[in-house]
Amino acid sequence: MNQVYEKVVKCYESIKDRIPFKPKVALVLGSGLGNYADTMDVKAEIDYSEIEQFPVSTVPGHAGKFIFGYVKDVPVVCMKGRVHYYEGYPISDVVLPTRLMKMMGAEILFLTNASGGINPSYGAGSFMLIKDHISCFAPNPLIGENIEEFGCRFPDMSTVYDRDLQSTIRKKAEECGIPLTEGIYAQLTGPSFESPAEIQMLRILGADAVGMSTVVEAIAANHMGMRICGISCVANLAAGMTDQPLTHEEVQEASNKAAPLFRQLVTESIASF
Numbered sequence: 001m002n003q004v005y006e007k008v009v010k011c012y013e014s015i016k017d018r019i020p021f022k023p024k025v026a027l028v029l030g031s032g033l034g035n036y037a038d039t040m041d042v043k044a045e046i047d048y049s050e051i052e053q054f055p056v057s058t059v060p061g062h063a064g065k066f067i068f069g070y071v072k073d074v075p076v077v078c079m080k081g082r083v084h085y086y087e088g089y090p091i092s093d094v095v096l097p098t099r100l101m102k103m104m105g106a107e108i109l110f111l112t113n114a115s116g117g118i119n120p121s122y123g124a125g126s127f128m129l130i131k132d133h134i135s136c137f138a139p140n141p142l143i144g145e146n147i148e149e150f151g152c153r154f155p156d157m158s159t160v161y162d163r164d165l166q167s168t169i170r171k172k173a174e175e176c177g178i179p180l181t182e183g184i185y186a187q188l189t190g191p192s193f194e195s196p197a198e199i200q201m202l203r204i205l206g207a208d209a210v211g212m213s214t215v216v217e218a219i220a221a222n223h224m225g226m227r228i229c230g231i232s233c234v235a236n237l238a239a240g241m242t243d244q245p246l247t248h249e250e251v252q253e254a255s256n257k258a259a260p261l262f263r264q265l266v267t268e269s270i271a272s273f
Helices: 003-018 034-039 096-104 163-176 196-205 215-223 248-272
Strands: 025-029 041-047 065-071 074-080 108-117 126-134 180-187 209-211 227-237
Touching: 003 041, 003 096, 025 034, 025 096, 025 248, 034 065, 034 074, 034 248, 065 248, 074 096, 074 248, 096 108, 096 215, 108 126, 108 215, 108 248, 126 163, 126 215, 126 248, 163 180, 163 227, 163 248, 180 215, 209 227, 215 227, 227 248
Parallel strands: 025 074, 025 108, 108 227, 126 180, 180 209
Antiparallel strands: 041 065, 065 074, 108 209, 126 227
């Protein structure tokens, strides 16, 4: 058995008896957005540290647990805190939670993150619907022996972000009166914030927002045939866009301020998936 696949199976076997239902949606909460889980009808919680061989999140603002509950009538498994490549884990561990949630039965992956705005029309605290991504800077999680149990060797990436799910999110944003931009997200490795020259490069490439997560998770989920959507909370303008230095505290503060609208948009969207 492939070692990467075997590790995911071991993680699943160690907690399968504690999973209260088959989730339909897997929701990943980004920096400053972890309190969304407090709005769910929670049925069970599992700390990452309790899962055999599971990578543990070390970032402030990322609690590090799976939350199982209902968003209205939809069964959801929620990642309260994600694992990042910059924490020192191999890329296979970074996407292990995504693969594990698929193994639990989740059909839809709803990704969220806090990002730096590259598009000059974006303001801090705005929401961007992820239409596509740029994956050139973090290692591709599919490198190595292909895991046939998950998907094919050369998965198509033409429509990673499901168009029907995007339409639902657009509709719910409009109904709720929540401004929603749309754009392309780029993942760099971090943990240092990007330099002004790197931001200029990303602008030339066509990126609208940048962060340190999400893309590798989307690649792994697409490989497994999951339907994927994503919303990025633009927590600040990226390096070189203003004269202010960037801090993680600023990211969390902006995300916290945007949280009420985020909760509303995510809840209404999931209920309509």
